[in-house]
Amino acid sequence: MLPNNKTPTIIDVAQLAGVSVATVSRAINKPEKVSPKTLQRVNKAIDDLSFVPKAEARARAMRHKGRIGVITPFFTAPSFVQRLRGIASTLSKENFDLIIYTVDSNNRLQNYLSTLPLTGNLDGLVIVSLPVADEDVQRLLKFNLPTVLIEFPHPLLNSVEIDDEGGGRMAAEYLLKKGHTCIAFLGDTDLPEYSIHPVSLRLKGFRTAIDQAGYSIPEEFVRLAPYSQEQAQLNARAILMRQDAPTAIFAATDFQALGVIKAARGLGINIPESLAVIGFDDLDMAEYVDLTTIRQHLDESGRIAIELLLAHIADPSRPVQHINLPLTLIERLTA
């Protein structure tokens, strides 16, 4: 078709389309920055010439790689999804590729943490709801891969955190204010040994507030069960069938609060009349089922994490930041 026998370059495309090379480059990499009309012309030229950008040259000219990695627990839990949503939406505006690394075992996390910084084709990393060990932190720093942690903080890395302990306290105070004194706690047990578990903190704050009010939670009323609906439901059922059943339950997670609600429904217990239920997270579904809960801004946490990360990529000398997101009590119909 055109200047032939050599593989076409961006210049050929530009000529054929009657635009500058810059415009062609933009059409390929940031199509939204070029007018639809020219975009179409350029695309046509690209197709006509079967032009493929040369990876080598591309890598050379590129100042950044345009890729952000996110390590997240294998996403069964809705809360990860919501954080991810915040991340994805912020990132897509910024023209970064989003690479998801799902972790289903501690082993795999280790794998990622030891290889990712090395292969070095990431501009930055977000680690969601996973504790990272000191030596891994060191490695991240050594290969200066900008990193932001969500939910499990570390002093040497940027993080977006919430005040779990305060959240527990909020839940306790709310229930106390409503007149409850016989209260149970339902949490989960996926505790990595080498880090503080957010749920433990929630329990701690919760318990402290109740103690300070002059009451207490009997040991049998603190149940830790694997993170699943059925388990939560079973545990709630066990508690609710006792003679001395509590009048309120604080579930460390909305997800588990749903289990509690189902258990109550199964036993014919009215909510909120006979049993108050309060959750934690404010998942999308909390609204669907009118669950009273402590809201942590999940989407927001993702957004903030990305903004923090991008700022640190732009200016690596920026000091480490720890951002604390506020919690809000959302009063709905279950407590």
Next chain:
Amino acid sequence: MLPNNKTPTIIDVAQLAGVSVATVSRAINKPEKVSPKTLQRVNKAIDDLSFVPKAEARARAMRHKGRIGVITPFFTAPSFVQRLRGIASTLSKENFDLIIYTVDSNNRLQNYLSTLPLTGNLDGLVIVSLPVADEDVQRLLKFNLPTVLIEFPHPLLNSVEIDDEGGGRMAAEYLLKKGHTCIAFLGDTDLPEYSIHPVSLRLKGFRTAIDQAGYSIPEEFVRLAPYSQEQAQLNARAILMRQDAPTAIFAATDFQALGVIKAARGLGINIPESLAVIGFDDLDMAEYVDLTTIRQHLDESGRIAIELLLAHIADPSRPVQHINLPLTLIERLTA
């Protein structure tokens, strides 16, 4: 060693070794052309800086890409998340990176579709619940980027589909069997003009089955509202407040079924005694709220799509496949 916080270039190495960049380049690529003495100096400098020729490293990294892209609507809707979950879990076993491209406008979809085949450096692409135009299909084929479509099929590309029309029929038959004759339909309206909307198909199958049974759905009982809980709730409320309110509602989506349930609860209507509600999808949350629904295997669809994709990457000459996933009626407590 060297103070920069930027990754070292060949220039840094040259400086440290006290030679020219040309010599460093030679030392790396044609060591026999440089004197043993300088070679040693250069190698030392390279080690000290842990220098990796950038472009080369990148080119290498790109040769074996190990990357699968997924284009998905900006994921508010739970059903995308569940498909994604199937995709992610299958992929992580296979050691492929998962790149997520979220689409929030038709425009952006276009961008991805024209750009990705060129520079995406992808081994394969999965497009979830988005219709792709003929010319884009052509481009994908031309640059032979193996692709699998989920939910919106195209004759020339592999796809994983479900029988929406049959699903509608199933819902109708179930409700008819339960003795309902006055039935409403609630769907959403995000219809891309250049493709068949799954929800329309569900309605079609639903209506046909009811017609065949000798009944019919009055026009006022077919409501299409934007995909959101509130809208669904509002519309359901409007229908339920009529004199001639239906005794059953088929929601084209579990998500919207939840809106119906809330509306009913708000009006003091008992489910399933006074109103049967049946959904479509079998989202996670369907189980939490005991929703009777038509199950399409969302996680499974993701898994199958990836398997299909990998098979086609391994053997590009494989003929195009269209896989149809079965639907199952899941009877729970709402109908």
Next chain:
DNA sequence: TATTATCATGATAATGTTTTCAAAATTGAG
């Protein structure tokens, strides 16, 4: 010792793409 052949080296051009910055074109407000 003078001359040439050989070899290691460095300065510089070339590579194909992206990015920057300022100019040009378009849109919006009054």
Next chain:
DNA sequence: CTCAATTTTGAAAACATTATCATGATAATA
């Protein structure tokens, strides 16, 4: 219809490396 604001565009610089070619150093020969 004008002027400001915004968007789109092109020229040129930047990017990290390799290739080319001239130069200086060294070794070999007469």
